[in-house]
Amino acid sequence: MFDLIVKGGTLPDGSVADIGIRGDRIAAVGRLEAEAGRVIDATGDLVSPPFVDPHFHMDATLSYGTPRVNASGTLLEGIGLWGELKEIATVEDMVSRALDYCDWAASMGLLAIRSHVDTCDDRLLGVQALLEVREKVRDYIDLQLVAFPQDGLYRDPTARANTLRALDMGVDVVGGIPHFERTMQDGAESLRDLCEIAAERGLRVDIHCDETDDPLSRHIETLAYQTQRLGLQGRVAGSHLTSMHSMDNYYVSKLLPLIAEAGVAAIPNPLINITLQGRHDTFPKRRGLTRVKEMQAQGITVGWGQDCVLDPWYSLGTADMLDVAFMGLHVAQMTHPAEMKRCFDMVTQENAKIMGLQGYGLGVGDVASLVVLDAGNPVEALRLRPDRLCVVAKGRVIVERSRNDARMALPGRPGTVRRRHLPG
Numbered sequence: 001m002f003d004l005i006v007k008g009g010t011l012p013d014g015s016v017a018d019i020g021i022r023g024d025r026i027a028a029v030g031r032l033e034a035e036a037g038r039v040i041d042a043t044g045d046l047v048s049p050p051f052v053d054p055h056f057h058m059d060a061t062l063s064y065g066t067p068r069v070n071a072s073g074t075l076l077e078g079i080g081l082w083g084e085l086k087e088i089a090t091v092e093d094m095v096s097r098a099l100d101y102c103d104w105a106a107s108m109g110l111l112a113i114r115s116h117v118d119t120c121d122d123r124l125l126g127v128q129a130l131l132e133v134r135e136k137v138r139d140y141i142d143l144q145l146v147a148f149p150q151d152g153l154y155r156d157p158t159a160r161a162n163t164l165r166a167l168d169m170g171v172d173v174v175g176g177i178p179h180f181e182r183t184m185q186d187g188a189e190s191l192r193d194l195c196e197i198a199a200e201r202g203l204r205v206d207i208h209c210d211e212t213d214d215p216l217s218r219h220i221e222t223l224a225y226q227t228q229r230l231g232l233q234g235r236v237a238g239s240h241l242t243s244m245h246s247m248d249n250y251y252v253s254k255l256l257p258l259i260a261e262a263g264v265a266a267i268p269n270p271l272i273n274i275t276l277q278g279r280h281d282t283f284p285k286r287r288g289l290t291r292v293k294e295m296q297a298q299g300i301t302v303g304w305g306q307d308c309v310l311d312p313w314y315s316l317g318t319a320d321m322l323d324v325a326f327m328g329l330h331v332a333q334m335t336h337p338a339e340m341k342r343c344f345d346m347v348t349q350e351n352a353k354i355m356g357l358q359g360y361g362l363g364v365g366d367v368a369s370l371v372v373l374d375a376g377n378p379v380e381a382l383r384l385r386p387d388r389l390c391v392v393a394k395g396r397v398i399v400e401r402s403r404n405d406a407r408m409a410l411p412g413r414p415g416t417v418r419r420r421h422l423p424g
């Protein structure tokens with residue numbers, strides 16, 4: 001007897017299986033004839049572990065247009081605009097926007113999110129707000145928080161003290177922004193400092209690293225060095241790494257093995273990188289996406305992050321990690337079938353690995369969280385970015401929707417159309 005069986009779905013590896021759930025765990029996978037409190041028919045549909053976003057800013061989300069929009073479209077105007085918004089934001093306002101966003105995420109099967117939270121604020125309003133949200137959504141979303149000194153650990157006079165306070169209050173991960181410090185030396189020093197803080201406290205590290213078009217922004221080298229020096233392998237991520245797009249190829253041939261040796265993961269954010277970077281270029285205009293395939297070829301874990309939805313840096317966004325992977329696939333030219341499948345894995349299992357999620361997957365004993373998609377396999381899911389027919393979070397069905405085929409009235413043609421097509 002199971003509480004719930006998800007019947008007949010196609011798993012991301014192409015196998016077809018029923019998934020039996022008891023309590024908040026997956027109890028069996030295979031052909032199941034047992035009774036269940038409830039059966040969900042997923043025949044012909046893709047059943048995946050939930051989507052995971054390893055890079056987001058939940059304190060800023062859904063604030064687009066307040067107090068004004070980003071006219072230049074640049075990262076730096078976005079940071080300035082966020083400074084204006086921080087002056088007028090309240091804890092209630094941030095909690096309300098974040099909870100609205102979590103509803104969107106849940107509806108899209110996005111059930112684990114790593115959100116940076118700005119610690120450059122003596123009142124730490126964002127930290128208070130997101131700690132409250134982390135508790136409120138705990139039953140359906142794993143929200144991991146990163147203490148992020150947005151205005152620079154050293155450039156902002158109280159950032160270091162406030163970042164430590166945020167960690168004391170229960171923020172999970174150590175963040176930083178070395179390319180925004182006053183000098184390259186300060187940036188490198190901030191990485192030593194932050195990695196030592198993480199090592200002392202047994203925490204993970206996620207750095208906004210080299211989010212610039214400047215090919216000489218090489219903080220990732222220091223991040224890899226500090227990671228291996230302090231034995232933090234497997235617990236550190238470099239987010240963005242956009243400068244690597246513009247770096248000298250010879251230098252990169254030395255750099256990538258060092259990143260691999262240090263076990264540092266990379267989190268490009270393709271929707272944001274393609275819009276914010278290259279703004280100072282005329283033509284040819286750089287894409288500003290880091291070297292994804294080249295890092296993967298070296299054995300470096302790479303995940304796709306979303307970064308922003310309707311905030312000072314990005315005027316769009318849907319909480320759909322398939323949109324993120326779709327953009328990444330195009331900009332990184334990952335069009336081979338194996339590469340497209342990899343893009344799906346990046347927004348699911350590889351992101352889960354970067355966040356260190358326990359019990360993630362569709363195996364017996366894993367946490368019973370999954371999503372049923374109106375698609376036949378992962379590549380079709382990327383092509384269609386389809387409706388989520390059902391979302392199960394920790395054993396509970398939290399989202400359902402009926403299939404939404406278009407009805408047609410064309411003589412001699414089918415009455416409905418769904419745009420499904422798996423290559424034979």
Ligand SMILES: [Zn+2]
Binds near residue numbers: 057116208
């Ligand atoms: Zn970010």
